[in-house]
Amino acid sequence: MSTVAPQDDTPVRGTTSHARELNVWWFAKLAVMAVLNALTLYGIYSAFMVQEWWILASLVAILIALNWVYFSKRMVPAKYLLPGVVFLLVYQVFTMGYTAYIAFTNYGSENTITKPQAIEQILSTGDVRVEGAQDLPLAVVRDEDGVLGFAVAIDGQVEAGTAETPLEVVDGATLGPTGAPAEVPGWVVLGLGDMAALQSEITSLRVPFSDDPADGWIRTQTGTVGFQSSPRFSYDESADAFTDVTNGEVFTPDDRGFFVGEDGTRLTPGWPVTIGVENFSRMFTDSRVSSALLQAGGWTFAFAFLSVATTFFLGLFFAMTFNHPAVRGRKVIRSLLILPYAFPGFLAALVWRGMLNERFGFINSTLLGGANISWLSDPWLARFSILAVNLWLGFPYMFLIATGALQAVPADVYEAAKIDGAKAFRQFRSITLPLLMISVAPLLIASFAFNFNNFNLIYFVTGGGPNIPGHPLALGQTDILISVVYKVAVDAGTKQYGLAAAMSILIFVIVGLVSWLGFRQTRKLEEVI
Structure with a gap:
């Protein structure tokens, strides 16, 4: 069972x-x-x-x-x-x-917002004092969030508000000897010292009477007396036009993103509009822009090429030197050589700028015994300084990639070359460099593209200077193309973001073309090897 x-x-x-x-x-x-x-x-x-x-x-x-x-x-x-x-x-x-x-637009300092936003801002900033309106005792106040506002005495009552919140009656407020609000519950009344520090903000502040913009707002020029202002312009949505209430002048939109009067007067701000290829044509037809691009373009190519060449060959020299088995303490020396690569680039650039100072820099005052060499104010010395600083910052990267590539080359190749009677230089020219270029060439192309747009180094070491006297774009002798774009977009009196974007596309095309040609040569090198 x-x-x-x-x-x-x-x-x-x-x-x-x-x-x-x-x-x-x-x-x-x-x-x-x-x-x-x-x-x-x-x-x-x-x-x-x-x-x-x-x-x-x-x-x-x-x-x-x-x-x-x-x-x-x-x-x-x-x-x-x-x-x-x-x-x-x-x-x-x-x-x-x-x-x-x-x-493809005229986006810039005067054309940064949308058309509805531009209309709203013109209505809210253009104003005239209401004729016959009485002066109102006023105090400058802050609300609980620290936002600046006004408190005014109207018919024995105190009303307070900010630019975003219209005037509202405040219960329990008291008036001072001058009739201005002295204590306003829920608000902090500013003293003369605080108002002096905020003079520009106070004089430009507008506190609306109500939610209706037609009712106008309170303004002040002294911080103690306010007056009622009303919008200077009225907007007709059906006609898409502004009318100046003081003289009846009509402003209509043009093809540049502005409301323009019959006499050519423009209301600001405007709004971005499409202008076609105008920004691209300006780069070649506007002498101010074309001269900057030509001068900066030549130096940009030279700077990028020399930066790659100097850092690569110095890094390769150290890599070959400390790859030899007879060198003692190679690990320690290699660690020391890559230290510049460990520091933040912008911080190192600022340190070098201080060291290269003509009067107080460490190089002139200490290393050269009080010499007076204009490292950053002489055009050629400034270019040399840029290349020298970039060499210090860039050779550790090349040292690392060259060391790795050298260790990947088979030792028996060199042994065969020695048997054939090849000397050290012939081995380097016929074996080391060709085999190294196969793996390193793409990185050299990437390094060229990086240095072509190495804005941080130029900005933090020389700021593009020394300046070229009289140039309308404040161009400097060491400016490269990307720093010219920055000056057009940010440093210029009238910021031209559209033109800067067109110049950026030009730089992109140049870098892309150079990279494409470089990769073609790399493939040819692989076929030869």
């Missing part, structure tokens, strides 16, 4: 721990997805509130893709591809596309 052994219902320990681990990972994924969904939904809400429909559509697409991919069991490859694709679209494709769009 056979008996059936009782079944053991005890779960396998490994299976239980595996299931528990899967649950932990699932809850972790759920938490991460909840955070991502919350952030994306907030972005969708913000885009809806400001009516940026293309941003809203993009965020909706990202939200759907995130949840579909990470909650589906069949989208395993997409789980790894999606983050990279999103970052590529946001940080590369969008940036390049938006720059290209700006290049």
